[in-house]
Amino acid sequence: MHPRPAPRPAGLLLLLLPLLLSITLSAAAANATDRSSSSSDSRSVEREGRALWQWAQQHGITISAAVRLEASNSKGGLALRAAEAVKAGTVLLQIPVVSMVNIEHAVTSKEVGHVWDAVTELSDLDLMGFFLLYEMHKPQRSKWAEYFAVFPKTFDTPLHFSSANVEELRGTTVYDAIKRRAVTTEAVFTTTSKLLLNKFGTLFKPKWLTLENYKWALSALRSRSHLIRIKPSPTDEWQDAMCLVPLADLLNCDTHGTRDNVKCFTEEGSTGLQSVFRCEASKDVAEDAELLVHYIGEAPRRTNANYLTEYGFVPRQNMYNSINVQLPSTKGMPPYVHQLLKSLDLDKRAVAPITDLQWSGNDGPCLALETFCRVVSLGKDDISSPEAMPAAMGPISERRSLSEEHEEHTIECVLKTLRRERHRRPGTVEADREILGELGSKDLSNDPESRHRQLAVRLRLGEKTLLTAAMDYYAEKLPKREEL
Numbered sequence: 001m002h003p004r005p006a007p008r009p010a011g012l013l014l015l016l017l018p019l020l021l022s023i024t025l026s027a028a029a030a031n032a033t034d035r036s037s038s039s040s041d042s043r044s045v046e047r048e049g050r051a052l053w054q055w056a057q058q059h060g061i062t063i064s065a066a067v068r069l070e071a072s073n074s075k076g077g078l079a080l081r082a083a084e085a086v087k088a089g090t091v092l093l094q095i096p097v098v099s100m101v102n103i104e105h106a107v108t109s110k111e112v113g114h115v116w117d118a119v120t121e122l123s124d125l126d127l128m129g130f131f132l133l134y135e136m137h138k139p140q141r142s143k144w145a146e147y148f149a150v151f152p153k154t155f156d157t158p159l160h161f162s163s164a165n166v167e168e169l170r171g172t173t174v175y176d177a178i179k180r181r182a183v184t185t186e187a188v189f190t191t192t193s194k195l196l197l198n199k200f201g202t203l204f205k206p207k208w209l210t211l212e213n214y215k216w217a218l219s220a221l222r223s224r225s226h227l228i229r230i231k232p233s234p235t236d237e238w239q240d241a242m243c244l245v246p247l248a249d250l251l252n253c254d255t256h257g258t259r260d261n262v263k264c265f266t267e268e269g270s271t272g273l274q275s276v277f278r279c280e281a282s283k284d285v286a287e288d289a290e291l292l293v294h295y296i297g298e299a300p301r302r303t304n305a306n307y308l309t310e311y312g313f314v315p316r317q318n319m320y321n322s323i324n325v326q327l328p329s330t331k332g333m334p335p336y337v338h339q340l341l342k343s344l345d346l347d348k349r350a351v352a353p354i355t356d357l358q359w360s361g362n363d364g365p366c367l368a369l370e371t372f373c374r375v376v377s378l379g380k381d382d383i384s385s386p387e388a389m390p391a392a393m394g395p396i397s398e399r400r401s402l403s404e405e406h407e408e409h410t411i412e413c414v415l416k417t418l419r420r421e422r423h424r425r426p427g428t429v430e431a432d433r434e435i436l437g438e439l440g441s442k443d444l445s446n447d448p449e450s451r452h453r454q455l456a457v458r459l460r461l462g463e464k465t466l467l468t469a470a471m472d473y474y475a476e477k478l479p480k481r482e483e484l
Contacts, residue, residue, distance in 0.1 A: 045071045048149045049078055055146035056247055062094040063247070067291070078150055078250050080291040090281045092262065092291065093247055097230060097275040101144060101244040106131035111138070115200050119192055124242065126188050129217040130196070130204075137208040147246045154448060155219035156312035159185060161452045168456035171424035172463055173323045174305045181309075189214045223311045224249040226264070231271045248279055254292040255307070255315035261285045262293045300353070304462045314458040322355040323463050325421045327372055328413065337375055346372050354418075354470050365470040366414065373413035377406050404479060414474050422467045425460055429468065432461040 049069045056063060066086045072079035086092070103124045107113055112134055116127055135142040142148065158166065158178040166182075169175045189211050196204040221244070228243045254260035264279040285291070295311060296302045302320035307313055315321075327346070330338065346352075352368035364370055435457050444451040 045078065045150075048146075051146045052078075052150050052246070056099070059099040059246075060096045061099055061247060062091075064090065064092045066090060067092050069250070072252065077152060079252050080247070080250050082285045082287055082289050082291060085287045086281050086285045088281050088283045090285075091278060092281060093264075093277075093279040094267075095245055095248055095277045095279075096273075097228070097243075097277070098273055099246055100228070100277075101128075101132070101135075101147075102228075102241050103128055104241075112200075112203055115196070115203065118195060118199060122188070122192065125218065125221060126192070128221055128242070129214055130192065132217045132220065133209060133213055134204065137205070138203075144246075147244075150250075151220055151224070155216060155223060156448070156451060156455060157219040157223065158182075158309060158312075158452075159215045159219055160448070161456070162449060165449070165452040165456050168453060169460060171426060172305070172460055173303075174309055174459070178309065185215060185218065186211060219312065220244075226277070228275075228277055229266045230275050231266075234271055236271075245277055248277060251279065251291055251293045253295040253307075253311070255302075255318055257299075257302075257319050260292050260294050261289065262291050264293065300355075304459045308455060308459055312455075314455050314462070316458070318462065321462055321466060322353045323421075323466055324353055325366070325369060325417055327352055327369065328376065328417055330376060333376065337378075340375055341372070344371060344375070346375070354421075354466050365466070365473055366418075369417060370410065370414055373417070374406070374410040377409035377413060407477075408479060411474050411477050415471060415478075418467055418471045418474070422464065422471070425464055425467075427460075429461065429464050432457050432464065436461065 049071070053063070053069060064086075066082055066084050068081045068083035070079055070081055071077070080092075106127055107116055109131070112131065116122070119127070122130075135144060136148050154160070158169075158174070159182060161178070166175070166178060169178060193204075193209050193211075193214070197206060197209065221242070224244055225242045226245045226248060228241050228245065229238045230241050231238050248264055251262055251264075261281060261283050262279055263282040264277060267276045267278050270276045279293075294302070296306060299320050300322065302318065303323070304314050304318055304321045305323070307315060307318075330341065346368065352366060352372060354366045354369070436454065439450055439454040439457075442450065444454065
């Protein structure tokens with residue numbers, strides 16, 4: 001847990017104090033899709049969607065006539081599509097900050113704002129989790145009730161995995177982090193819920209203040225929130241705020257890397273209560289195309305591990321997938337080796353990324369590991385020439401090798417590291433593919449245990465595939481020895 005910043009920026013707090021008292025109203029033509037369905041669940045989703053559409057318009061959200069709402073999957077999700085062809089730059093959604101849900105609503109709430117003074121060690125995320133549960137279960141109807149109604153009833157983030165499915169991830173990049181997050185989440189909930197129930201029992205009830213509900217709230221916040229830039233006044237600096245943004249959180253993720261067609265940002269010149277979050281077409285969009293965004297801005301962070309831990313899914317194909325591998329020990333290496341590693345920012349780095357060859361270019365799938373191994377290989381022979389060492393570093397296209405022997409040692413070091421990482425992940429690639437084939441032939445919509453196993457195995461297989469491709473890449477670079 002990280003202490004909540006104190007005091008909070010006064011300007012932003014003062015601007016947001018009236019949020020629960022006044023809402024700007026605007027009118028816009030409703031165009032939610034009304035389609036018949038043989039399924040009662042589908043009809044329920046459509047009803048909730050129409051109610052959300054009307055609620056959004058009543059709360060100042062401007063919706064382009066080019067946007068259509070529809071059911072997106074068997075779990076009752078919603079998605080946004082283009083109701084007509086749109087040109088790049090077309091404004092699709094404009095969402096005022098007053099309609100969002102953020103930490104300031106929690107700390108300025110007339111009902112529970114005073115509660116958080118008793119739990120000052122909560123992170124903003126944890127505090128928001130308890131606030132979200134309160135808003136959804138309080139006796140009086142929440143002003144976000146129609147918005148909350150379209151949230152998924154379940155999430156597939158690892159917080160909800162059984163111990164057996166967590167073990168399916170043993171050896172992967174997320175295994176230790178997932179176990180730590182589960183322990184921390186339970187500890188925070190146990191301590192905080194006890195205090196809330198004892199001191200504020202008129203507000204928080206044991207019927208709904210449960211660990212499972214708390215995990216659900218954290219998953220909702222992690223998977224649906226946006227990091228919004230807000231300027232309290234024209235002369236203030238931009239501040240980042242985690243917000244639940246109605247309608248913008250219905251934009252699904254482009255995991256292919258080339259299909260995103262929407263970008264969202266805070267409108268320049270809008271400040272304080274007048275701040276507006278705009279989503280517009282980033283390219284021409286064909287009629288009926290799904291409106292998609294990147295959930296993660298920086299390409300190197302669009303890994304299967306991040307998608308699973310934060311959003312609860314693993315793409316079937318992900319050209320941006322990468323994993324981190326543990327660097328070998330440098331114990332006993334000469335001092336100048338450590339100096340060179342430091343100059344290359346490799347002295348304190350415990351891990352090095354392995355990337356997909358589709359986007360890593362000509363530098364190979366693990367340049368940092370390769371560079372590290374090259375330094376270590378040269379260090380073993382006590383080569384201390386300041387000119388010679390850097391000459392062997394850098395991208396393959398620019399590197400000058402010192403000798404074939406050192407290049408061979410380098411590649412063997414890389415391969416040894418990759419094999420060690422591969423052995424940490426149990427089972428074979430073929431076995432994982434067989435498991436996924438079997439699970440893929442079934443309807444898992446009402447089988448969370450199997451669905452979570454599918455996600456775990458898919459992530460594990462993705463990491464094995466990356467490691468196998470990297471090993472093949474470097475094995476090809478080993479010199480071919482003539483048979484005697």
